[in-house]
Amino acid sequence: MVINIITAIVAYLVGSVNFSVIFSKKIAGFDVREKGSGNAGSTNMLRSVGKGAAALTLLCDILKGVVAILIAIAIGSIFKVSDKALLVQIAGVAVVIGHTFPIFFGFKGGKGVATSLGILLMTNWQIGLICLVFALVLIILTQMVSLGSCAAAILFPVLTLFIKQHFIVEDGSGYFIYSIILAIIVLYNHRENIKRMLNGTENRISLKK
Numbered sequence: 001m002v003i004n005i006i007t008a009i010v011a012y013l014v015g016s017v018n019f020s021v022i023f024s025k026k027i028a029g030f031d032v033r034e035k036g037s038g039n040a041g042s043t044n045m046l047r048s049v050g051k052g053a054a055a056l057t058l059l060c061d062i063l064k065g066v067v068a069i070l071i072a073i074a075i076g077s078i079f080k081v082s083d084k085a086l087l088v089q090i091a092g093v094a095v096v097i098g099h100t101f102p103i104f105f106g107f108k109g110g111k112g113v114a115t116s117l118g119i120l121l122m123t124n125w126q127i128g129l130i131c132l133v134f135a136l137v138l139i140i141l142t143q144m145v146s147l148g149s150c151a152a153a154i155l156f157p158v159l160t161l162f163i164k165q166h167f168i169v170e171d172g173s174g175y176f177i178y179s180i181i182l183a184i185i186v187l188y189n190h191r192e193n194i195k196r197m198l199n200g201t202e203n204r205i206s207l208k209k
Contacts, residue, residue: 003079004090010075011068011091015098015115018105019060020045023053033108037203041110043145046205058114061099065118068095069168085169089178092119096185111189113149116182120156123175126166127159143204146193153186 020040024032028049033040035048042061046054072091076084096112096119121128134155135148142148157179167175187194196202 003075003081004087007072007075007087008090008094010071011094012098013103014064014068014071015095015100016102016104016109017064018099018102018109020057020110021105023057024049027053039110040105040108042114043205061110061114062118062121064099065092065095065115065120066122067118068092069119069122073168085167085174088123088169089174092123092178093181093185095119096182100185100189111149112186113145113153116153116186119182122168123178124160124163124167127156127163130159131155139205143206144197144202145205146190146202147197150187150190150194153183157183 018040020032020042024030024035024045032044032048036044037047038044042054042058045057068091069088072087073084075081076087081087096115098109099112099115100109101107102109117128117132120131131152135152137148138151139145139148157176160176160179193202
């Protein structure tokens, strides 16, 4: 139990490092949460700061998910934990919660999509790649990042029902519940986007710019 709590705290702290706020202040001299959609994520960075800052934010947010999973594996190995799969799941959920509610930035963070992508690619690279391609196709077709993000979040639990291999820690019996939790977090964070999509007023990005 103590090891689970330590893993959750460390992963949460990793997630709480909000790169969009750090980079926007450093590069543009303002907090990205005060501009555009008010979201501390790469899409708002793209609109408010620029392509370079958005790409850097995206990469760093993905790496947060990767680092959190690697830390969970390391903790499991150091303390010889028998259920490393559980540690992976705890770290995955905790890092996304940290990204969404960062303790270092007033508990106002991003929506957790990029960090979730890092988690997916580490948890099961095959599922991660399928979700990534699926999201990108939808984004290209609709020019709505939120639609691709929400659809990929829903696809993740579905894929865990059919794909039983390539998990970073095999014995993936609990990964379905884990995927449901992550999907709920992402969908909850996109609740306003979902309302706008249903109303036909969701913001779109220009892929030509």
